[in-house]
Amino acid sequence: MVRRNIAVDYPLALLALGLSLAGVATVYSAGQTDVSTGLVNLWRTQALYLALGLGAAWIVSRVTVRMLDYLTPAIYGTTIAVLTLLLFVGRGAGTGQHTKSWIYIGDVSIGQPSELAKIAVVLMLAKVLSVRGETPSTLKEFWRPALVVGAPWLLIMLQPDLGTGLVFIGVFFAMLFWAGTDWRLLVLAASPVVSLVLAFSTGLWGAWFLLMLALVLWVKPFILESIAVVAANLVMGVVAPIVWSRLSAYQQRRLLVFLDPSSDPLMGGWHVMQSQVAIGSGGWLGKGFTAGSQKRLGYLPEQQTDFIFPVVGEELGFLGVVLVLGLFAWLMMRCIRVAGRSKNPFASLVAFGLVSMIFVHVLINVGMTIGVMPITGIPLPFFSFGGSFMLACWLAMGLMIRLSVEGRGRADTFVI
């Protein structure tokens, strides 16, 4: 019998495991309520998902980087196919009743392919960016990575699932950065979106627009690109608000709800308020594990998934929050180290893509619960209840462990 052993990056694995166990405990606590929420036994399921995730991670950690590189196009292709299929057979479930994110066999939900698509996109983007000898140095050269992300992004936005779409965009920019693209170029590429966000205030948008012009003059991209960037900013800043203001209130609401079903403008504010109240009332040490009153009485929306972090905040207090965020930060530092150490560009890019994926999730999810990020239905890694996402997180960890092993130049050890 042949056993292949690898030198596991134990700090990394233990950090992820620690976070996952804390996550299962928090899901358990989320089920401890005074009002019937049907969440009492959810933690068992979550523990099962964790076990599945660990198994998947173990398997993935056996796959060499070369093999992964080789399989990437197939994985990506399959993902695109499944996401396309999903637009026809997908159904809503859980928090996203009106989306087509879920795949079903009969009446049994199998999972959310978009969670796993995140990993496929990271892999494909790493392949595309590492295959080319040169780093994209002009906006025109963005087309290939943009296509890699854009295709699944569009498919996911059609479900629609704004949160996952946001993750894609974050990962896209992060990986371009890691590939060595000039940050100013990235800013130029992102500038139309910023213009759209700032369009509500003429002053802010004007300042941003001047900044853009200065950046364009500094970077001096091709003339057509310059014009395109400036034009895009103009359109976003000037036209979008006009179009928006022509829409009636209900049309605006419809559009917002379409973009993000979980952001019901009427209920959204209430949810964030209750989440903040839960966190704020926790104080330094919290109300005690399972004893959070906001949670117990059902004031937290989706306390087992999107709003699971307020449970930590309410019950374990500021110290609990710092501990959990510290563990996340440590884990991500560890992953950045893996990416930095890796001699193989593909491996390095995969590692950085995966950590940026986790980063975007943590930043947006945690920030949303305290009201500093917009409400988008985006889960917290290792904590939020859900099989597909737990699987995706542990697949990422499995890959990371593999990348860590190979990055340190330690070959597989074969034990006979």
Add this chain to the structure above:
Amino acid sequence: MKFHPNEVQARSRAAAGTLFLAMVFLVGSFFRAQVVQHASYLLKSEENRLREVPLPAQRGMIRDRRGAVIAENVPGYTVSVLSPRQDSLRAVLARVATVIPISPEQTDLALRRFRRSANRPTVILNSASFDIVSRLEEHRLLFPGLIIQQTPKRFYPDGPAVASLVGYTGEVTEAELATAAYLGYKPGQQVGRVGLERQYEQRLRGHEGVRFVEVDARGRVVRDADTRDVVLPEPATPLNTNIDLDLQRFVAGIFGDSLTGAAVALDPVTGDVLALHSGPSFDPNRFIGGVSSAYYEQLRNDPRRPLLNKATQGRYPPGSTWKLATAVTALELGLVRMDEHMQVPCTGAYQYGNRPFKCHLAKGHGSLTLAQAIEQSCDVYFYQLGLKIGLDRLIAGGIKLGAGSRSGVDLPNDNRPFYPTEPVAEYFNRKYGPAGWSGQGPSLSLSIGQGENTQTVIGLAKFYTALAMGGEAVAPRIVRGDPIKSRIFDLDSATLAGLRDALTGVVSRGTAASARIQGVVMAGKTGTAQSGKVVAGKELNHAWFAGFAPADAPRIVVAVMLEFGGHGPRAAHIASKIIEHYLRAAPVTFIKTEGEW
């Protein structure tokens, strides 16, 4: 791809820096919420989940002089709802209406209550029957936030017999809540409406307690909150009154539903109100928990005005009962003696100016002494006595005897009588114009208790305590307390004895002779007062009697007035029954029965 190790290291640092900044940003946000603003968020989370449910206090019992119950509390139920928002209250009300009958008015009322204090349970039903409560309990799961509480409910065992005294309780109104007098009251609370319930509201209400319940995000009550202590309600101490419930029942029994008028019985020594009744009465128990509009309309539209307290609120010309005030004024001024005759004997009328003023006895009384004039209630004698006193002194005397003052009884509707004010000329000029009255003219009417003079029954009773006690009037008091006495006239003992004899003569030989009681020497004066109301060509009269007994050592003063009730002797009959009942007289002495009726 640029992948030189130095470049990678620089990017690693940039990535780590970004991660660090993001984490600082997040931790900072949490620090602000959890440490800096902790207190305010903690308060919000408490406000979120805790709702105060009032625990109504037991309203103080009202007892009679022997401790018998006039007003008490019986177990009742209130049904209320905790709702986070008005529309959810509306939804719950709609669902409640499928189980028990709820009128649109009740729905509106509940919504108004909610708008006034949304954090308290909104009262839907003030006094629900056990049947209603059990039907609601059956469907409890349908109604999130429903609170059914045992709440003490006011009960008056004697109902209509004590209504004029105690009044009733009702829910505090929105208009009242807006006033300073009802500071601290909350919608749905019960307050005393009229009578003692209102007069002694602050003593009777007790202190409401409160418990806190935890509610979930949908406003459903989850359990009692353990973090805050229950404040138990403090029941009010019983209110002990001077009422003789047995006598009160007896008086109310005489009036029944057929007599219209009022009767007041006082202890002339202490001012204790022994009984006070206004007939016809109403059932105060039907007001508890909200009076039905049908019953209320019936009471309002009754021409006999059951809701008007005829003992304290109603003002009636006192008629001949007021002749004692005229007599006392003249005696005190030294203008007359008890055995003094007037210039003009009674021939059935007295000519003043170009107009004859009639006596009630058309054939005339002849020449009488003051004592006889009181006994026979001779109008002609008193016309002359009034003229002799003169208008200014007559009115000043009346005011001194309390004609223009409230009785001072501890009830909310103790009305001030109508009586001329001083200076007299100014008063009449204002009222009639300088040409509208002649110099002494009003004296004639005023001297026999007509004209510009209407009194309350209880006020007249107070005046008669002074007649009983030799000039010392005592303020009527329902609730126990020290007597408030005031000397309103001063006469020598011989004159006082003469007055008493005259009043005794009224009952033994005079106008009230038919009302005499065997074994008790009763003193008093009848009155037949013109009401000004004419039916079928005949003027309706108020029948009066005011008196006391036993005459030599008075223990009870009674004033009885029958609205449009005919002649004084009718009232005297009732008064004598009341006195007889109170004194439970044994037939030990017989009094003389000669003389006219």
